[in-house]
Amino acid sequence: MKVSLNQKILSRNDQCALNNRDYFAKNGTLCLNVISSPGSGKTTLLARTIQDMQGRLTIAVVEGDIRTDHDAQRIRQTGAEAVQIETEGACHLSAGQVGTALRQMKAKEKDVIFIENVGNLVCPSAFDLGEAGRVVLLSIPEGDDKPAKYPGTFAGAEIILINKIDLMDYIEFRLERVLADIHAVNPDATVLQVSATTGQGLEAWYDWLIDRRKAAAQRS
Amino acid sequence: MKVSLNQKILSRNDQCALNNRDYFAKNGTLCLNVISSPGSGKTTLLARTIQDMQGRLTIAVVEGDIRTDHDAQRIRQTGAEAVQIETEGACHLSAGQVGTALRQMKAKEKDVIFIENVGNLVCPSAFDLGEAGRVVLLSIPEGDDKPAKYPGTFAGAEIILINKIDLMDYIEFRLERVLADIHAVNPDATVLQVSATTGQGLEAWYDWLIDRRKAAAQRS
Numbered sequence: 001m002k003v004s005l006n007q008k009i010l011s012r013n014d015q016c017a018l019n020n021r022d023y024f025a026k027n028g029t030l031c032l033n034v035i036s037s038p039g040s041g042k043t044t045l046l047a048r049t050i051q052d053m054q055g056r057l058t059i060a061v062v063e064g065d066i067r068t069d070h071d072a073q074r075i076r077q078t079g080a081e082a083v084q085i086e087t088e089g090a091c092h093l094s095a096g097q098v099g100t101a102l103r104q105m106k107a108k109e110k111d112v113i114f115i116e117n118v119g120n121l122v123c124p125s126a127f128d129l130g131e132a133g134r135v136v137l138l139s140i141p142e143g144d145d146k147p148a149k150y151p152g153t154f155a156g157a158e159i160i161l162i163n164k165i166d167l168m169d170y171i172e173f174r175l176e177r178v179l180a181d182i183h184a185v186n187p188d189a190t191v192l193q194v195s196a197t198t199g200q201g202l203e204a205w206y207d208w209l210i211d212r213r214k215a216a217a218q219r220s
Numbered sequence: 221m222k223v224s225l226n227q228k229i230l231s232r233n234d235q236c237a238l239n240n241r242d243y244f245a246k247n248g249t250l251c252l253n254v255i256s257s258p259g260s261g262k263t264t265l266l267a268r269t270i271q272d273m274q275g276r277l278t279i280a281v282v283e284g285d286i287r288t289d290h291d292a293q294r295i296r297q298t299g300a301e302a303v304q305i306e307t308e309g310a311c312h313l314s315a316g317q318v319g320t321a322l323r324q325m326k327a328k329e330k331d332v333i334f335i336e337n338v339g340n341l342v343c344p345s346a347f348d349l350g351e352a353g354r355v356v357l358l359s360i361p362e363g364d365d366k367p368a369k370y371p372g373t374f375a376g377a378e379i380i381l382i383n384k385i386d387l388m389d390y391i392e393f394r395l396e397r398v399l400a401d402i403h404a405v406n407p408d409a410t411v412l413q414v415s416a417t418t419g420q421g422l423e424a425w426y427d428w429l430i431d432r433r434k435a436a437a438q439r440s
Contacts, residue, residue, distance in 0.1 A: 037257045037258045037259060037339070037362075038257045038341050038362055038363075038366055038369070038370065039257060039359075039361060039362030039363040039366060065369050066342065066369060066370055066371075066372070067368065067369055067370070067371055068365070068368050068369050070365055070368070070369070089342075089372060091311065091340075091342035091343050118342065119257070119341065119369070119370075120311075120340060120341070120342050120343075121258050121339065121340070122286065122311035122338065122340050122343070123311050123340075123342070123343065139259075139361065141259060141359065141361035141362075141384065141387070142257075142258055142259030142361075143258075143259040145288070145290055146258055146259060148287065148288050148290070149258070149285050149286060149287055149288050149290070149339070150258065150286055150287070150339075151286075151287055152286070152309060164361065167361070167387075167390065167391075170387065170390055171387075
């Protein structure tokens with residue numbers, strides 16, 4: 001009984017995810033689901049990416065937070081479109097919420113739509129939002145044990161950004177251990193070392209993003 | 221139908237929490253549920269607290285992680301007893317899991333039992349484990365917007381430790397904003413600024429802990 005109810009809930013999310021995925025494919029829009037702990041630097045990365053890609057990629061953001069619309073405001077300050085979803089306690093975004101947000105923006109005109117999920121390294125990875133791929137951030141201050149402790153989230157990522165690399169001098173962090181633990185659960189993931197604050201390493205991220213968007217547009 | 225099922229699940233957790241709470245009260249043990257994002261410094265704080273309190277408080281730890289027993293191993297290196305619960309994907313500990321862990325340790329002989337919850341700033345706050353109070357950690361690199369974005373977790377804390385205060389020189393963090401946002405949702409919380417790595421500010425935490433344990437013992 002409990003299982004069948006869970007399946008029903010899951011399939012409703014998966015149906016909405018399918019609709020979102022169709023919509024993105026039809027328009028040649030690359031949709032990326034951005035997942036990390038609270039405070040890993042998701043919003044800083046997205047705001048800087050929008051600014052640095054101006055004239056090259058048209059980007060919008062669906063923002064998920066339990067409370068406040070601070071992050072959508074930060075994105076709008078770059079001139080980009082952003083829709084905030086306040087989950088009011090829920091620990092992850094659902095595909096239905098994302099679908100509603102898409103109808104509130106000029107989604108068809110965008111090259112890339114980022115979904116910034118609720119800051120949570122666990123639950124968001126269990127819910128398909130209709131994205132083409134997942135971007136997982138791990139920031140240096142969080143510690144080098146996280147890929148081993150949260151293998152499911154790292155296994156589901158297409159690209160993993162090791163962020164706040166500028167703090168390496170002040171914090172003990174065994175990069176080799178992180179790279180080995182990621183490789184054990186996800187040998188195909190692209191792994192980049194970046195600092196969204198200083199800009200270090202972002203060129204490789206932008207190259208990846210442009211290539212990935214080109215592939216999405218060609219498939220549509 | 222969905223609501224009644226949820227209630228049934230909740231009441232099973234609450235029944236186990238009641239059992240745990242009775243058990244702690246009977247033995248005069250102070251049980252604290254430690255909640256934070258991944259990488260805020262929970263294990264570092266607990267390992268240091270155990271060492272610094274040696275001869276003054278007998279402490280044990282119930283460790284919750286999705287995968288690995290690294291944290292329990294770190295605690296055992298201090299000489300203290302630790303039981304690891306691997307939740308295998310679940311985003312929080314349940315009261316039943318804690319009850320099982322208590323039966324695997326000499327819980328009656330302890331002055332303080334810490335439950336280090338799964339690193340997650342959302343879900344653990346919805347589950348009573350039978351603790352006397354909650355310790356919430358917020359670390360400087362996570363950013364000063366977290367109490368506003370995760371009000372439920374901060375509202376439920378008896379004490380809030382602003383950790384990694386030694387990184388203040390390298391990271392933009394508006395402490396005034398954090399203190400105001402915490403006060404708005406939880407005016408009664410004790411708020412301390414600490415560094416579990418350098419030891420800064422820990423004396424106030426130890427004083428609080430000793431007083432709080434004394435109160436728990438007197439009530440038993």
